[in-house]
Amino acid sequence: MVRDAKVGLGLRREMLDEFCHSVPNAIDFFEVAPENWMTFGGKFGRQFRQLTERHRFFCHGLSLSIGSPSELDVGFVKQIKHFLDLHGIDIYSEHLSYCSAGGHLYDLMPIPFTDDAVMHVAKRIKRVEEILERPFILENVSFYTAPGSEMTELEFVQAVLNEADCKLLLDVNNVYVNSINHQYDALKFLKAMPTERIAYLHIAGHYEEATDLMVDTHGSDIIDPVWQLLEHCYAHHGVFPTLLERDFNIPETQVLLQEINQIHDYQAQALSPIHRSA
Structure with missing residues (x-):
């Protein structure tokens, strides 16, 4: 089940000067x-266009609010399409969550794990795909409470993927964080994800608030259990493009390259x- 051995980095504005001059070979997208x-x-606009003309880019949205009870913001989706078309970007992913309900909530909120929510989200995903003219890629998210749930996180993610018939952005760190916070087997969850739906992976660091409470921050180094989970992911599902997320406490590029x-x-x-035949 060999896919695509590529490694990417989340681009931040403060990286523009450096990467417009030179992008390390280890960064594939x-x-x-x-x-x-x-x-x-x-x-900034000129520098960004310079990079998109020379390098592969993925887009990972923050504000679509795919699970919101409010009407889908079609105008916003069309703005996204224009941006993707302008820069020749064919990969667009978003979070299995919502961030608006009568106004912007400024956080990624958990969708209730219910059959009604599955149908609601799937319908909106299909509408977004129609507008974007691209496959929709859905990320499993970290969450800290599960109000009104009628099924497990695993069952909910699987149900949405199947009903929407969409692709998956498998966030390995989110699996680990949720497994600690909600006390389930991370490896079992990981292996239950449908290989044929995986588009690419995320991996990141997080903050340990307590031994039983992890906070998904993208602001620290990746820890050994998450590295081990990534290794298991490749062994079970095959190799997919993998993105290193680092949103703050961003070190020098040479330090980031160690994890890349x-x-x-x-x-x-x-x-x-040898590894594949073992």
Whole structure:
């Protein structure tokens, strides 16, 4: 089940000067939140266009609010399409959550794990796909409470993917964080994800508030249990493009490259004939 051994990095505005001059060979693609870049003009806009003309980009949205009870913001989706078309970006993913309900909530809120929610989200995903003219890729999210749930997180994610017939952005760190916070088997959850739906992966660091409470921050180094989960993911599902998320406490590029190269190493191990025949 060999897929695509590529490693990417989330692009931040403060990286533009450096990467417009030179992008390390270890970085195969960049990921951006379109909301953070759609309105840029001037120097930042020119630098961003320079990079998109030379390098592969993925988009990972923040504000679509796919699970919101409010009407789908079609105008916003059309803005996303224009941005994707302008920069030749064919990969668009979003969170299995919502962030608006009569106004913006400024956080990614958990969708109740119910049959009604499955149908609601799936219908909206199909509408977004029609507008974007691209496959919709849905990310499993970290969450800290599950109000009104009638099924497990695993059952809910599987049901939405099946009903919407969409792709999956499998966030390995979110699986680990949720497994600690909600006390389930991370490896079992990971293996239950449908291989044929996986488009790419995320991996990141998080904050340990307590031994039984992890906070998904993308602001620290990746810890060993998450690395091990990534290794298991490649072994079970095959190798997919993998994105290193680092949203704050961002170190120098040479430090980021240590984790990027570690992902490359895990991919190479998974693809080696010895490893595959073991």
